[in-house]
Amino acid sequence: MRKFFVLLGSIFALSIQAQTIDVTFSGEPGRVVDQKVFFLTEAQTKNFPEILESYNQASNGYIKDVMLHKEFTGKNGETLSLDLIAGTEQIVLMGVSQAQPLSPVDLQNLGGKIAAELSATSDNVNATILVNNLDTRDRTAAAHIAYGYHLRAYHFDKYKSDKDKVISRLTFVTNNTDANTTKYNEDLRYVAQGVHMARDMAWEPGKTIYPASFVEEVKAAFKDLDNIDIEVLGVQQMERLDMGALLGVGHGSIHDPKLLIIEYKGGNTGSAPLVLAGKGITFDTGGTSIKPNSGMWAMKSDLSGAAAVAGTMYALASRGERANVIGVMPLAENMPGSKAIRPGDVLETMKGTTIEIISTDAEGRLILADAVYYAQQQYNPKMLVNIATLTGSAARALSDEYAALVTRDFAFSTEIMAVGKSAGEHVWPLPLHPNHFDQLQSNIADIKNSGVGNPGASIGAAVVGTFVDEELPWVHLDIAGVDWLDKATDTAPKGAHGWGVRFMDQLVREYK
16 A cells, blocks of 8 residues: 655645645555545446445445435436445445546546535545446556546635645555556646646736746746756846847836746757747736726736646656656736837837737737747747637637637647547637738738737737747647636636646647
């Protein structure tokens, strides 16, 4: 039996979470617990597995009686919670489909459902999850369920005066203890921690997370990780590089913009890296083109792209991925200060391309323009991925089911869609037509940043694409519809989603 302890939130000092997860993978339950979780197919609701039948008999058949009364049939995702029964504080029955083998994402979703169900009745969890009676071909099924639980078991209560330490003690009963222990402890738990890091950043108020504090907290989180180099470009360095777009967005703020670069050297020396570039607007008022007050509070999460890149880099380095990956995070606060740029101004980028500003609220594409061009010149990557809360158009087109995906090649888009399916973070392609680039033409500059009509998400992508070499494999992710949730999903509570960490982690696994 092996045991591991995970402190949630301890990797990011801006938010100290009060939850501990103690995970054990064992061949048998081995200890007294308060909750037990059983998986049942539709067939097994009629003929219980032996261990559940013993509890049914101890309850004088009450478990089956309640199942009939509640019409629990074992359909996939269906849950039934029974309290104070057969000497156990809580028994949870969870239906699973056996129409086809459960995928890793299916298993992760089950783990998230367990976390939601158990935490609904008790802050502290002491549970046994019986995976032996789950019909799956995956030898690390228990690890994926634990990973899903870990993803869902998150809350941000840093600023609450009344908060308690929350503990989850979980025993996963499985025949493959060593394989599951290794998969969870040396791999998946780090991805979950990276997701939680990204959520912490997006929840944090703009008063405390701004370009300089973002940088310092990332440095603190990465200080003990191997094969990591961190570089930060300040205003003077960006001025020497003529990064007028990134500098221009930050002009209105008392907080200077930064360009944060995390270089992870886990692959072969000299092999071309994969670049992940994330939009990091630490707060977005819209600048001079100021947003209405309604909903502006949520613009603290306009750094979600950069947060996802930081979380992904943390996961890769922590689990020792055999790859070379560069994380590039342009950071700025978009404020309407006395030095802020105005609609009608012209900015000169590092590439030399000039941009007429039609709206200062179309700022994410501006900071990415300099960031992606810098990354190409500095690192000569084999692939570039940029991720941003870029356009309301993407959210209106795809709602919260998919992030918008734009590439130059539809066949490549279908490959990337498969990455999302494997990761449990789905993407759907939007078009990128030559006309979208033509629409950007300005009367007084090379291009303009906005105000060119529909389709808005593709136009935003075209601005960024102007600064990406046409021969370079390029993935543009617009996560405006998926970064913040109005209701919980299986693996994420309401609020900041941390979307993109799982996706980019999977993409690195497949394209390293």
